[in-house]
Amino acid sequence: MIEVLVLYYSRHGATAQLAREIAHGVDSVKGVSARLRTVPPVSATCEATAPAVPSEGPPYAEADDLKECAALAVGSPTRFGNMAAAMKYFIDNTVANWLAGDLVNKPFCVFTSTSSLHGGQETTLTSMALPFMHHGMLWMGIPYTEQALHDTEAGGTPYGASHWAGAQGGRPMNQHEIALARAQGARLAKAALALQHGMGAA
Template identity: 35%
Template sequence: MKIGIIFYSTYGHLYQMAQAALNGLKENGIDGEILRVQETLPDEVLEKMGALEAQKAFNNVKKAEVDDLVNYDGFIFAFPTRFGNMASAFSTFLGATGQLWQSGALIGKPFGLFAGSATQHGGQESTLLTSMVPFIHHGMLFVGLPQSEQALFNSTSVEGGSFYGATTISAGDGSRMPSESELKLASALALRVGKIAEKLSA
């Protein structure tokens, strides 16, 4: 029984969320693995975006191959917002999963989503909601965060987190890294997916 944490990140925020997910699983005796979706932007563009330095922190994480997905019993899929939707590198990765769809290889596997945006109202929830669609086409089972997570009710400070998935807010210049509360929700969602996957594969 193993959970795949498949992420794309430009500046490292979603990588930190992925690490929190892995920790949440490991602390509870559930096996997990982080895989990175292939970058699709050329280095010259990444350099102009100021992302090359940040990517050194996760450049050496094992690349996700489409065929690897069959090896996992549940998933966290993590990506930053691009204009209120999933980042295109992740979408490109999903575009190569047609054969898995055809064979039904992912049917019945639970998944949770992580997203990130620069601002609190920059489209985190639209990203989570629209990104469910391809996974539902794969026959997978969506897992959100339940109302028992008290951090979802914070209304006094800027914090990510949604019933539809764990989120983080990076600020326009990327200076805000995932907060304790955001990492905790990331860990809680991964654990929820892990426990459901355990029951489904029992």
């Protein structure tokens, strides 16, 4: 059994919902399981600290989660066309993983949620992918062979799964957004399996 790390930051729950659907897609592939992890929020007050263990939801990610995973799915809500500060802060502190080459040749994907339909989904996805390209990872998008990518009237891009959450973050995921998130999780899991088997045969 190999594990795919589904790592996300979610302020109001929309990105967490998307992460769970991607995890469902991962878990649908035999021999692969999803490991859900989140990151703590950041504060403008330097002295503020988050508890070592979240009061609810999955645990906070650690460096070993990156080292141990066979693939990585990373998600964040959009903040002015970019990832949220909490996710950026976590990624900025993965230098030890980068030096050790922990993520080289592992597949990854990205996902996001936005309050408005054209609120920077694609720029957030591409900007979130850049650090993992520096880690030597292999970016997995969503191919147009997924019919929902043609049919969606809300979230969903070839760069990664997305969700239009509405102004208050309460708009539920529709069938196309769910289908694309699950398809992305399954595609990532299958790629991780294929790469594991390929390296084992080498």
